[in-house]
Amino acid sequence: MTSEQNAQILLRRRPDAVPKASDFDLVSSPIPLAGKGEILCKIHYLSLDPYMRGQINGRHISGAIHPGELMRGETVSEVISSDDPHFKIGDMVKHQGGWQTYCVAEPKDLQKVDPRIEPPSLALGVLGMPGLTAYAGLLHLAKPKAGDTVLVSAASGAVGSMVGQIAKIKGCRVIGIAGSQKKIDWLNQTAGFDGCFNYKEESPAEGIKRLCPDGVDVYFDNVGGEILDAAMWQLAIGARVVLCGLMAQYNSDIVPPGPNPATIIRARATVKGMVVYDHFDKQKAFLDAATKWMKTGKIKYIEDVSEGLGKAPYAFSRLMRGQNFGKTIIKL
Amino acid sequence: MTSEQNAQILLRRRPDAVPKASDFDLVSSPIPLAGKGEILCKIHYLSLDPYMRGQINGRHISGAIHPGELMRGETVSEVISSDDPHFKIGDMVKHQGGWQTYCVAEPKDLQKVDPRIEPPSLALGVLGMPGLTAYAGLLHLAKPKAGDTVLVSAASGAVGSMVGQIAKIKGCRVIGIAGSQKKIDWLNQTAGFDGCFNYKEESPAEGIKRLCPDGVDVYFDNVGGEILDAAMWQLAIGARVVLCGLMAQYNSDIVPPGPNPATIIRARATVKGMVVYDHFDKQKAFLDAATKWMKTGKIKYIEDVSEGLGKAPYAFSRLMRGQNFGKTIIKL
Numbered sequence: 001m002t003s004e005q006n007a008q009i010l011l012r013r014r015p016d017a018v019p020k021a022s023d024f025d026l027v028s029s030p031i032p033l034a035g036k037g038e039i040l041c042k043i044h045y046l047s048l049d050p051y052m053r054g055q056i057n058g059r060h061i062s063g064a065i066h067p068g069e070l071m072r073g074e075t076v077s078e079v080i081s082s083d084d085p086h087f088k089i090g091d092m093v094k095h096q097g098g099w100q101t102y103c104v105a106e107p108k109d110l111q112k113v114d115p116r117i118e119p120p121s122l123a124l125g126v127l128g129m130p131g132l133t134a135y136a137g138l139l140h141l142a143k144p145k146a147g148d149t150v151l152v153s154a155a156s157g158a159v160g161s162m163v164g165q166i167a168k169i170k171g172c173r174v175i176g177i178a179g180s181q182k183k184i185d186w187l188n189q190t191a192g193f194d195g196c197f198n199y200k201e202e203s204p205a206e207g208i209k210r211l212c213p214d215g216v217d218v219y220f221d222n223v224g225g226e227i228l229d230a231a232m233w234q235l236a237i238g239a240r241v242v243l244c245g246l247m248a249q250y251n252s253d254i255v256p257p258g259p260n261p262a263t264i265i266r267a268r269a270t271v272k273g274m275v276v277y278d279h280f281d282k283q284k285a286f287l288d289a290a291t292k293w294m295k296t297g298k299i300k301y302i303e304d305v306s307e308g309l310g311k312a313p314y315a316f317s318r319l320m321r322g323q324n325f326g327k328t329i330i331k332l
Numbered sequence: 333m334t335s336e337q338n339a340q341i342l343l344r345r346r347p348d349a350v351p352k353a354s355d356f357d358l359v360s361s362p363i364p365l366a367g368k369g370e371i372l373c374k375i376h377y378l379s380l381d382p383y384m385r386g387q388i389n390g391r392h393i394s395g396a397i398h399p400g401e402l403m404r405g406e407t408v409s410e411v412i413s414s415d416d417p418h419f420k421i422g423d424m425v426k427h428q429g430g431w432q433t434y435c436v437a438e439p440k441d442l443q444k445v446d447p448r449i450e451p452p453s454l455a456l457g458v459l460g461m462p463g464l465t466a467y468a469g470l471l472h473l474a475k476p477k478a479g480d481t482v483l484v485s486a487a488s489g490a491v492g493s494m495v496g497q498i499a500k501i502k503g504c505r506v507i508g509i510a511g512s513q514k515k516i517d518w519l520n521q522t523a524g525f526d527g528c529f530n531y532k533e534e535s536p537a538e539g540i541k542r543l544c545p546d547g548v549d550v551y552f553d554n555v556g557g558e559i560l561d562a563a564m565w566q567l568a569i570g571a572r573v574v575l576c577g578l579m580a581q582y583n584s585d586i587v588p589p590g591p592n593p594a595t596i597i598r599a600r601a602t603v604k605g606m607v608v609y610d611h612f613d614k615q616k617a618f619l620d621a622a623t624k625w626m627k628t629g630k631i632k633y634i635e636d637v638s639e640g641l642g643k644a645p646y647a648f649s650r651l652m653r654g655q656n657f658g659k660t661i662i663k664l
Contacts, residue, residue, distance in 0.1 A: 061598055224593050243593045257589030261556050261575045265605035266393060273597035 006031045007309050009071050009099035011056055018251045018320050019053065021313040024071070032104045039087050039110060041077035041095065041103045046309070046330040047124035048073065048316050049158075050222075053250035061275060071099035071312075074129060076113060076120045087112075094123050099312050101332055116291040125327035126301040127290055129276055130158030133244060135286040136279035138163050138220060139170075141272045142240040146171030148217035149236070151208065153227050154247060156183035156302065158327035161191055162290075163220045165299050168192050172218070175211045177204065177227060179322045186325075190300050204230035215239070215267075223247040225256070232263035239267045244274040251320060302326025338363045339641050341403050341431035343388055350583045350652050351385065353645040356403070364436045371419050371442060373409035373427065373435045378641070378662040379456035380405065380648050381490075382554075385582035393607060403431035403644075406461060408445060408452045419444075426455050431644050433664055448623040457659035458633040459622055461608055462490030465576060467618040468611035470495050470552060471502075473604045474572040478503030480549035481568070483540065485559050486579060487528060488515035488634065490659035494622075495552045496525050497631050504550070507543045509536065509559060511654045518657075522632050536562035547571070547599075555579040557588070564595035571599045576606040583652055634658025 005028040015023045034040040054060030055072065065072060075097030079087050084107040087093065092113040097103040117123045125131065137159075144150055150167040154160040155176030164174045164187070176187045176196040187193040197207035204227045208216065215236025221228050225248025235241070249256055264271055293299040304324040306315045312330045319328045337360040347355045366372040386392030387404065397404060407429030411419050416439040419425065424445040429435040449455045457463065469491075476482055482499040486492045487508030496506045496519070508519045508528040519525040529539035536559045540548065547568025553560050557580025567573070581588055596603055625631040636656040638647040644662045651660045 221593070228593060229589075243597050246594055246597070249592075249594075255592050255594065257561075258591050258593045258595075259589065260581075260587050261553070261560060261590045261605075262578055262581075262587065263590075264603060265575050265578070265607065268605045268607050268610060270605075271596060271603040273593075273600045273602075275597065275600050278600060 004031060005029060006100055006102040008101075009309060009312055011065050011067050011069055011071055013067050014056055014058070015251075016253060019056070019313070019317050021317060024313040026310055031102045034081055034083060034104045037083050037107070039079055039084060039105050039107060040081040041093060041097060041105055041110075042080045043075045043077045043097045043101055043103060043332050044092075045076040045121040045124055046073050046097070046099060046312065046332065047075070047128070048312065048319055048328040048330065049130070050245055050247055050250060050319065052316065053320055057250070057253070062277075072096060073099055074124055075103070076123050077103065092120050094128070099309065101309055114287055114291070116287070121303060121305075121329050121331070122301065124329060125158045125303060126162050126299065127287065127294070130327065131162045131290055132279060132283060132286050133274065133276040134159045134162030134166060134220075135290065136276065136282050137242045137244055137274040138166055138218070140279065140282065141242045141274060142218045142220065144170055144172050144218045148172045149175065149212050149214065150218040150220065151175045151177070151212060151216045151231060152220040152222070153177040153231075154222035154245065154322075155187055155193070155196060156191075156326065157222065157324075158301075159244065160220070160222055161187070161301065161326075162299070164193050165191055165293075167218070169293060169298055175208075177207065180325075182325060186302060199227060205233065208234045218242075220244060224249055224258070229259045232259040235263065235267035235269050237267055239269040241269055241271040242274050243271060247322070303329050305329045305331050307331045336363060337361060338432055338434040340433075341641060341644055343397050343399050343401055343403055345399050346388055346390070347583075348585060351388070351645070351649050353649060356645040358642055363434045366413055366415060366436045369415050369439070371411055371416055371437050371439060372413040373425060373429060373437055373442075374412045375407045375409045375429045375433055375435060375664050376424075377408040377453040377456055378405050378429070378431060378644060378664065379407065379460070380644065380651055380660040380662065381462070382577055382579055382582060382651065384648065385652055389582070389585070394609075404428060405430055406456055407435070408455050409435065424452050426460070431641065433641055446619055446623070448619070453635060453637075453661050453663070454633065456661060457490045457635060458494050458631065459619065459626070462659065463494050463622055464611060464615060464618050465606065465608040466491045466494035466498060466552075467622065468608065468614050469574045469576055469606040470498055470550070472611065472614065473574045473606055474550045474552065476502055476504050476550045480504045481507065481544050481546065482550040482552065483507045483509070483544060483548045483563055484552040484554070485509040485563075486554035486577065486654075487519055487525070488523075488658065489554065489656075490633075491576065492552070492554055493519070493523055493633065493658075494631070497523055497625075499550070500524050501625060501630055507540075509539065512657075514657060518634060531559060537565065540566045550574075552576060556581055556590070561591045564591040567595060567599035567601050569599055571601040573601055573603040574606050575603065579654070635661050637661045637663050639663045
């Protein structure tokens with residue numbers, strides 16, 4: 001078909017701290033051939049997400065990526081050739097394509113990108129798995145009531161920004177925690193948060209007390225560590241906490257302790273662990289709601305787009321240092 | 333009426349470790365006089381409970397006991413004089429009488445001991461607040477299903493032994509953790525537990541893995557610390573954890589950290605804080621069920637009874653070292 005090659009990024013070694021570009025290898029090989037019943041996809045967008053740090057550490061529930069293996073990741077692709085009547089050349093599909101430019105897939109592993117999702121990269125972010133994570137974790141696990149104070153960490157990320165904006169739609173008072181003034185400004189001025197603080201400028205304990213003086217009714221945690229600890233001490237009676245991510249400990253092999261259990265007892269709190277794989281049954285309800293919210297301007301988003309597969313290791317390193325601004329996407 | 337005096341035990345100083353008898357003062361004063369509408373009670377049984385350690389540290393949700401103040405505690409008493417038509421001389425009542433031999437009370441603060449509770453000291457133990465704690469925490473917060481593996485710490489205590497026995501009634505497999513062979517034997521041979529281990533002889537991580545190889549569906553925690561941490565790493569998918577007591581940290585001013593939040597995420601667990609004061613509406617349902625279970629031999633109990641108010645400081649010290657065997661009661 002073409003003399004073009006398939007570029008791939010493999011894990012070179014398990015990083016013991018924040019991943020660096022040198023922890024990965026860029027290799028090329030012939031474009032794979034699709035067999036009987038299979039589909040050849042050209043990848044247009046690759047999603048980079050914090051959970052990948054757990055995969056390359058060998059401790060994510062989705063399984064490990066070992067040195068020498070292709071990096072995995074969710075992608076949006078264009079169908080190049082198809083031996084399945086359900087998929088036509090030119091269709092946009094979402095799948096686990098990995099960190100590469102071409103991919104052969106079976107029809108059962110592909111999902112057509114809903115035409116309401118525009119641009120299609122949003123199928124990897126606020127209208128994709130991160131959005132569903134926010135929707136299911138907030139509405140089905142935390143169950144906020146109008147008037148509740150909802151606190152969210154990593155607030156300008158794909159999950160955090162959706163948590164906050166959905167909570168606003170549900171009539172809550174929303175407080176965000178982020179790590180730069182640029183993120184804070186976007187949350188306050190564009191995403192409509194009621195208040196935010198920069199945890200690099202103000203201690204989490206002080207920031208949370210200042211902005212949630214009557215306590216936190218719902219805390220949606222994407223980070224763990226010191227921020228989780230501070231939030232737990234400021235819970236209101238009957239608080240609900242959703243534990244969704246552990247950015248604070250992904251870059252370390254040490255498993256640090258967590259908050260004292262007295263924080264849960266004193267607040268009669270309910271703390272729940274969130275894994276999005278348990279909530280795929282809510283995908284349709286989520287997309288119906290979220291595309292409507294987006295159309296009516298109730299949901300804003302930011303994407304942090306890098307062009308070219310070769311940028312993926314560096315973009316991943318930035319993401320794991322919290323230096324991204326919005327959903328990290330590699331445009332191929 | 334009598335030349336007898338009212339003996340009282342006051343807190344002398346806040347202990348900084350396990351309380352000693354010398355942290356308390358025994359004083360005597362005239363028996364108080366009941367005023368208009370009031371009732372004079374002669375205390376027969378005083379309950380000693382771990383939560384009192386938090387009160388004398390000033391960090392229990394029920395409020396602090398300060399040096400020089402009377403020690404508080406739940407009691408069963410006999411009405412000696414009454415200026416209220418609802419209470420007659422000789423009635424047995426339950427109330428917050430404190431660590432003393434006589435007490436003047438207002439009718440609204442007294443509750444008649446249900447005649448089904450025999451001996452009446454059980455109104456302070458398995459048929460009282462500890463029993464209600466177990467009943468509400470297990471059935472309303474943890475909601476065990478038949479076949480679930482239910483793990484409980486401080487298993488031979490008033491709360492723990494009721495948790496295990498109610499879980500057995502509900503068709504669960506019940507594993508207990510306790511600190512002496514005598515306790516283990518009672519749990520296995522009398523209380524009908526399916527398995528137990530002594531955390532002083534076997535590490536909590538090993539004991540829990542050995543006895544709950546397929547994971548823990550419900551963990552009812554009365555201790556915190558290392559045992560809680562070990563249980564959290566062995567949770568089954570969808571596990572429920574009730575946090576009810578923190579024996580491991582009551583004797584220290586240091587607030588130690590808790591389990592890593594990854595334990596909750598990986599199990600998609602639900603962790604709830606239990607405070608019995610929120611569950612007094614279930615008192616009647618609890619007593620109806622528990623007195624029936626006791627009558628049919630489904631509930632066994634042990635009481636650790638010391639005679640004489642002067643023994644209370646020593647008995648409290650033993651309790652806080654885990655050296656009691658069953659519900660700690662002072663018989664006056």
